[in-house]
Amino acid sequence: MKARETVMRLKRRDVEEKSRKVEELERIIREFDTMAADLERQIQLEEDRTGIRDHGHFSYSTFAKAAAQRRDNLRTSTNGLREQLAAAVRERDDTVENLARSAAQAEARVDQRPGPRRRSDRLLSNALR
Numbered sequence: 001m002k003a004r005e006t007v008m009r010l011k012r013r014d015v016e017e018k019s020r021k022v023e024e025l026e027r028i029i030r031e032f033d034t035m036a037a038d039l040e041r042q043i044q045l046e047e048d049r050t051g052i053r054d055h056g057h058f059s060y061s062t063f064a065k066a067a068a069q070r071r072d073n074l075r076t077s078t079n080g081l082r083e084q085l086a087a088a089v090r091e092r093d094d095t096v097e098n099l100a101r102s103a104a105q106a107e108a109r110v111d112q113r114p115g116p117r118r119r120s121d122r123l124l125s126n127a128l129r
Contacts, residue, residue: 004106011099018092025085032078039071 046064047053054060055068 004109008099008102008106011095011102015092015095015099018088018095022085022088022092025081025088029078029081029085032074032081036071036074036078039067039074043067043071 043064046061046067050059050061050064052060055065
């Protein structure tokens with residue numbers, strides 16, 4: 001019984017760990033999206049301030065160029081994190097399913113085990129012998 005409890009505890013811990021990983025990736029993606037949106041607003045403000053929106057123009061703001069590069073890097077990182085998130089969600093769901101299956105099997109084993117016999121049942125079976 002102790003070994004099953006230990007295995008179930010480890011599986012629950014694994015599910016919790018994978019859930020934390022999914023939550024962490026979601027949080028990071030939200031932060032990166034927010035930072036990219038902030039950079040986009042800064043780029044728009046800088047373009048409005050200078051009046052030059054053509055990225056190829058020789059007078060285009062170096063601040064806007066640098067902010068655009070940071071924004072693009074964040075978007076690239078976010079896309080990679082979204083792929084990691086999809087894999088982490090699949091992994092978490094598989095682990096949850098595995099835990100549920102193990103719990104059902106453990107419960108089935110407990111149900112199949114004969115329960116403790118009452119003293120009167122033992123006396124009756126001994127008397128019939």
